[in-house]
Amino acid sequence: MMDPGNPDLVRFDPKTVLPSEDRVLARSGCPPSRRGGFGRDAGEALEQLSVLALPKALYVTRDDVEITGDGLKARGIVLESTSLARFMKRAEKVSVFLVTIGPAPEKECRGLQEKGLMSRAFFLDSAASCMVEEVSRALQKMLAERLPGLSATGRFAPGFGDFALSSQNRIMKLLDGQRAGVRLENDSYMLRPVKSGTGVIGWIRRSD
DSSP states (O other): OOSSSSSEEOOOGGGGGGHHHHHHHHTTTTOGGGOOTHHHHHHHHHHHHHHHOOOOOOEEEESSSSSEEEEEEEEEEOOOOHHHHHTTTTEEEEEEEEEOOOSSHHHHHHHHHTTOOHHHHHHHHHHHHHHHHHHHHOOOOOOHHHHEEEEEEEEEEEETTOOOTTTTHHHHHHHGGGGGEEEEOOOOOOOOOOSSSEEEEEEEEOOO
């Protein structure tokens, strides 16, 4: 059962959140007609990732949501964005989350680049980015199963529309991101490890 007050930390088995080869190839910019041997490169990257990644998520769900014209408010949450407010306008609950796959994949990418193995580094980086998205999907699915009668609005992340990247500062403080091994660069508002992300999910009442 979800704790409505304190952020929860969830760990995922890397093999359950591995993206498909097709998704990695698409992320890498390989058109279907040119994929050929690149499938092997993507497969090798995914095999590495299944060993290197430590996928985790921190989240909190609130039901005292107030949507205003310029953002949303709930207990312990104030996020300013007219785009976010429109996206969440029917939400009864909101979940604020942070996902990460840990520092090892990007460290391995740097090592491969230093050795001149650019292709391997490129595909591993693409696979790691795809896994961050898969962890977000897995978290949303888990939350949906715990919130019967509600449907997700989808995920809305800082950096989209007028939802400023600086909002990650409030999200990190709310969730205590260091519990997941994530920190925020104060000057750029970028997350470290890089293969991490934050966002908001709204939950609306189903009509069926």
